[in-house]
Amino acid sequence: MNQKLGRSSIQLEQPVYILNSASIVGSKEGEGPLGLLFDKVGEDDMFGCKAWEEAESTLQKEAVGMALEKAGLTPEDISFLFAGDLLGQSMATSFGVSSYQIPLLGMYGACSTCGEALTLGAMSIAGGFAERVVCVTSSHFASAEKEFRFPLDYGNQRPLSASWTVTGSGAFVLGQDKFCGSGKARAQITGMTVGKIVDYGLKDSMNMGACMAPAAASTLEQHFTDYADQPEEFDKIITGDLGKVGQRVLIDLLRERGYDISEQHMDCGLEIYDGESQDTHAGGSGCGCSAVTLSAYILKQLQEENWRKVLFMPTGALLSKTSFNEGMSVPGIAHAVVIEAVS
């Protein structure tokens, strides 16, 4: 039986396999430390489109198409699509994935959406509701700046605590069989911990790492409690986009609660750019950041059995330009997924 574990976690009776996946990124991400690992790198960040939002839609479309192709599947083989992005009314998704005509379940969890989509996608398979699903999320530096901050043409200055939204999209084909047309699955999902909204009252949208770190700490502590686990259980505990500031806050918060994750912690936002040479300040962020890092880097490590088991936990800052302008705080949320190597 699938099992509810403790307050917020799920243990799957049978693992759900990540059959294959794909990543596409913009030029800046292509120049970063993971650049050679992505399936596709754009020459510029417009991807042949006339608007930033359309470019982001193209990222989702390409990521899904490549993931299906790599898995040797067609859209008709996919029961449901779990998809989301950061834009108002998930605009990148609405115009990105419609051509596949796969039944769609739209998600919103800010930058945690990749964790949410994998959670619900895996549940739909483990529950017997679907044979195969695709999970996809995206973000785009320029569409996000327009949506949340200032027009790029302002050239406004960014504090060192600000993060740089990743231009990219990652798509994941999940299924119940260890093997599919393309060979052995890349990894397996064995459990998950669903996060709560955590609001420490911080209001600085230029320091989202600090806003999200308490939510990451909450989900992680809950995971350890529900599973009666310790950080040593994992080769890596991977947050989505806490960046430099958030990483420090997370490690400190967990130390206060009796867990030392300083050895295991890794943040996708800190892996994707070379902060020194790429001028990205606190690190990368966005719905696409954790997704492309998972597809290109984390799954590769699991496939090569350099790592046996990781906790993948994208983190989301639940702000909008309206909430910011109305002086509201920036609550956070984080969803954790246990991903293991396929033996």
Next chain:
Amino acid sequence: MNQKLGRSSIQLEQPVYILNSASIVGSKEGEGPLGLLFDKVGEDDMFGCKAWEEAESTLQKEAVGMALEKAGLTPEDISFLFAGDLLGQSMATSFGVSSYQIPLLGMYGACSTCGEALTLGAMSIAGGFAERVVCVTSSHFASAEKEFRFPLDYGNQRPLSASWTVTGSGAFVLGQDKFCGSGKARAQITGMTVGKIVDYGLKDSMNMGACMAPAAASTLEQHFTDYADQPEEFDKIITGDLGKVGQRVLIDLLRERGYDISEQHMDCGLEIYDGESQDTHAGGSGCGCSAVTLSAYILKQLQEENWRKVLFMPTGALLSKTSFNEGMSVPGIAHAVVIEAVS
């Protein structure tokens, strides 16, 4: 076993029960034909708050609180919360439900979100991942006008094809047991059909009924195909907010495909206001429209066994102000849930 049925549908092995539910609406909805059925009607539409968005958050908070109270449950009894609204980055949800500290899965399906939340909520229970969940959605006339159209102070004219966003929120407690503290469940969910994005290229955000009707027709046709059903199977086939124009388009589109639903069709947007006296043009709309009508009116009919079986199918228009301003079309989506009386 739970079963995938055809391309897009799910048949549950064991029904998932709607243990209880609650609705809260604004003053205009309180004056409408269903006014006496809602659990709570606001005196004004600010609900004691300083901003429209905050008022909408209050709606979600109150709806969840009332639904839990009516079911005799506390937030700790709830495994997961499936929630969403229409605002950018689901702002009403982020600030509405955080105080309950229930693990949250955020949804976005525009006005179809209530169908999506019930679908995923029921799946999480039927799959053995949760004992009880709450599904909640909301909309607010003023926050929606601000988000999608013009400032209210402009006093802009609205064509007769425009709909009126419902101020309201409906919350539903789902569980696996036919009985809970408060007595017999209100109804049972036995299956669902997940919709695809359907885009006929219409661009008129003041005629969302026409934009959404093709998606409703697609989901409905798919449902009949997957289940090998006919419209006569249902006492009512209920769309969320197609309104007068959309209803006509839907009935015509389905007639072309060999299905006559003119006898069974009902639209929440046409039930909630008296179009003549309340000057609401095409009808009510929004994430809250279908949710409050389901809670206050549809479940009542099922509970009193005036109806035995309905297909509840909220419809969503996937537009944002950015997509509208960039000249994009308004794609639609609709998710259908089979809801039956508890025998």
